[in-house]
Amino acid sequence: METFDSKQILTLERTQEADQAAWPQSVEAPSAQYAAKWIDTHTHHYDLPTREERQACWQRAVDAGVTRMIQGGVDRQSIAPIARFCAEHPGSVSATIGLHPTEVFDNYEVELELMESILNCGLASVWPAVTDAPGGKAPDVRYVGIGEVGLDFYHDRRYEKEQVAAFRRQIEWAREYSLPLVLHIRSAFEEACKILKEEQDGCLRGVFHCFGGSVEQARRAIDLGFHLGIGGVLTFKNAHLAETVAEVDLQHIVLETDAPYLAPHPYRGQPNESRYIPLIGQKLADIKGCSVAHVAAVTTRNAMKLFGL
Numbered sequence: 001m002e003t004f005d006s007k008q009i010l011t012l013e014r015t016q017e018a019d020q021a022a023w024p025q026s027v028e029a030p031s032a033q034y035a036a037k038w039i040d041t042h043t044h045h046y047d048l049p050t051r052e053e054r055q056a057c058w059q060r061a062v063d064a065g066v067t068r069m070i071q072g073g074v075d076r077q078s079i080a081p082i083a084r085f086c087a088e089h090p091g092s093v094s095a096t097i098g099l100h101p102t103e104v105f106d107n108y109e110v111e112l113e114l115m116e117s118i119l120n121c122g123l124a125s126v127w128p129a130v131t132d133a134p135g136g137k138a139p140d141v142r143y144v145g146i147g148e149v150g151l152d153f154y155h156d157r158r159y160e161k162e163q164v165a166a167f168r169r170q171i172e173w174a175r176e177y178s179l180p181l182v183l184h185i186r187s188a189f190e191e192a193c194k195i196l197k198e199e200q201d202g203c204l205r206g207v208f209h210c211f212g213g214s215v216e217q218a219r220r221a222i223d224l225g226f227h228l229g230i231g232g233v234l235t236f237k238n239a240h241l242a243e244t245v246a247e248v249d250l251q252h253i254v255l256e257t258d259a260p261y262l263a264p265h266p267y268r269g270q271p272n273e274s275r276y277i278p279l280i281g282q283k284l285a286d287i288k289g290c291s292v293a294h295v296a297a298v299t300t301r302n303a304m305k306l307f308g309l
């Protein structure tokens with residue numbers, strides 16, 4: 001199966017300036033907006049370089065009714081920007097932590113040790129290791145998931161062994177901390193399912209992020225106890241994903257943008273944002289022949305339950 005996470009071609013530059021930016025005051029969402037009803041279960045808005053851009057992007061999402069945006073961690077460098085974005089918007093921005101399969105290299109064990117100590121002891125204990133601004137105070141982050149983790153054999157399989165080892169270790173974290181897995185699986189569906197089947201003891205849960213597979217693959221993912229993360233690809237012309245999703249009960253689906261990648265129609269090719277989640281929800285409602293409100297209610301409930309929000 002191919003998933004559509006194009007992280008490897010679109011990894012944003014993280015500037016030193018961004019990492020060293022001053023920690024902002026908390027910004028609360030307008031309380032009226034909390035009545036709205038969408039959750040973006042997978043975004044990377046933390047990569048926006050300035051506080052003003054992050055604030056504007058967050059505000060547009062809140063105005064569109066997106067009340068929660070879960071930021072997908074990918075490596076050591078993503079930890080501080082994610083923590084900063086969570087601190088800017090407590091209650092509406094959440095974090096996951098993990099080593100993305102395309103970030104698994106020879107030194108992967110060192111990277112995993114760092115993340116494990118954050119899970120064990122809190123971010124403050126290792127703060128200087130994840131930021132170029134020593135002396136700054138580490139914000140308190142409650143991680144809601146382990147991710148992005150998984151297997152990616154799309155470009156090469158040089159680190160296949162290491163990817164598998166890193167995946168298994170991070171699956172252990174999910175078990176140990178009772179957190180859902182945010183799975184990035186690309187050109188490795190069979191291999192990933194084999195591992196998940198072996199590891200599944202009834203406690204593992206999570207989401208196949210950016211799911212783009214067949215009906216049969218969807219069934220297998222669901223049988224393994226996982227949700228499907230459905231994003232902007234659903235709105236693309238000729239995407240076979242609509243046929244798959246038509247066969248899947250809404251209770252197994254959560255919505256995501258994977259912003260800034262994979263903007264839905266009619267914004268395809270432009271930077272994606274959490275504010276476009278309702279467009280994905282609308283397409284899902286069209287496929288299912290139900291109301292948008294129903295899609296919002298069910299997918300939001302699924303996400304809240306899955307991520308313990």
Ligand SMILES: [Zn+2]
Nearest residue numbers: 005072148258
């Ligand atoms: Zn992602």
